[in-house]
Amino acid sequence: MKKYLILSIAVSCFYLVHAQQSTRNKVTVYLSAKGTDYRLSKTETLNLSAKGQPVETEVAIFVDPNKTFQTMIGIGGALTDAAAETFYKLPASKQKEFLTAYYDADKGIGYTWGRTNMQSCDFSSDVYSYVQPGDKALNTFDISHDKKYRIPFIKAVDAVTGGKLKLFISPWSPPAFMKSNNDVLHGGKLLPEFDQSWATFYTKYIKAYEKEGIKIFGLTVQNEPMATQKWESCIFTATEERDFVKNFLGPTLQKEGLSNKKLMVWDHNRDLVYDRASTILEDPEAAKYVWGVGYHWYETWTGAGMAFENTRRVAESFPDKHLVFTEGCAESFNMDRVNEWSLGEKYGYSMINDFNIGTVAWTDWNVLLDEKGGPNHVGNYCFSPIIADTRNGSLIYTSEYYYIGHLSKFIRPGAKRIAVSASRDKLLTTAYLNTDGKIAVVVMNNGDAAIPYSLLIKGQGAAINSLPHSIATLIID
16 A cells, blocks of 8 residues: 555646646746846747757757756845944935845845854944954843844844845954954954853854844854954964864854854855865764854956866765855945946856855845945945945945846845856856746846857757846746
8 A cells, every 4th residue: 555655746847847847838937138238137028949959050048957066045135233323324214225225035135145244244324243352251241232223123123024034144353352453453363262152152143142132143254354454353274263163162052052144154255165165064073063164255266267166066075064155345445436237247156156166155245335335344345236425315325236136136145046058158047946936037138249048958948139248047946
């Protein structure tokens, strides 16, 4: 009887899958393109029809939903002090517009992922700590500073997501008294006598935020641990980070009942990511506490571009760990550049390559900054996808917003990346199968010429034209 039941279930599943594949007959195209009014615009609906193998001269994108890879966790940006302070300088109507634009899955681009700073960072208006100087026991630990702007801001964001926001935390520096240079700025190192105190600090912060009703998904050990910055920074070599995780932070998270928080190492550029990952993850006593490897895009790189092969090596060598893009932005803010299309193209180029390598979540830097690219207490001004002109209460949407949106809006948490390939490298593409059964194929053309191509999926196809300097999302029903 069991054999017949299993056979019956198998046959039913076969026909269900076959029916889903055979009834895929519609492609809806959403487009953003330079020199047009298209901004995440629904431009056309195409019918799939029988299509054989293309000829050699034909440009094609091949989609295979039967080959699946990593699961999408989320896409979003950092909820910093600067973003929160800027948000509360806006009129209520613009605050609502901002929240909808980013976090509403239907009317906006559906962010569900975020990062925030533990203690001050460069994108804070001032330098501050949660403990008083010299308090090794952390008896004075207090997050009152964050209750003015950042905590209510994060809660407002989470409300729009329906409580689905996944937030991770990152420190820029321990308190000055814990460091070799007695300064939260300009690098320095964590003094050995404060290893345990600093490890406990993370757990106090997580518990304090969760007491405020903000769930914490995970944490990184240290933002940019190999950079001595004029702002908050702290240096950890690979072996120092490994030993801190192995001997202090990992055990402390476990002891405090927080072992479910996803711990990520590195949180710096792609250039040194493999050495850092291998040093930590080849030590089983450290690796057992590590969920993933975070990385940024600020590496200095010549030739091929953004060092994607370095993160690919990590994915290949440590397939049980998770790759997360933890920070990226366009630097050197200038209001004269807010309409530059190339700002968004860098995002599209990075995101598509990062996901094709195996990245499970992608984090932009500040979700909102003002007309100066701040506030920032050291003048390190940057771009954000949405800029608030606090002089007149308006919001400026850069091309970054639309390029990110072509992925975040249509590739939802839980989606599985599927196989997709382009027959010409002038088209960049990635594809995901969402939990509702819809396939999202993202196609980017950063060249100066339009490229006609065929979208092909299991014997069916449709003819599409990729406009110059465009990004499109094709939804296959």
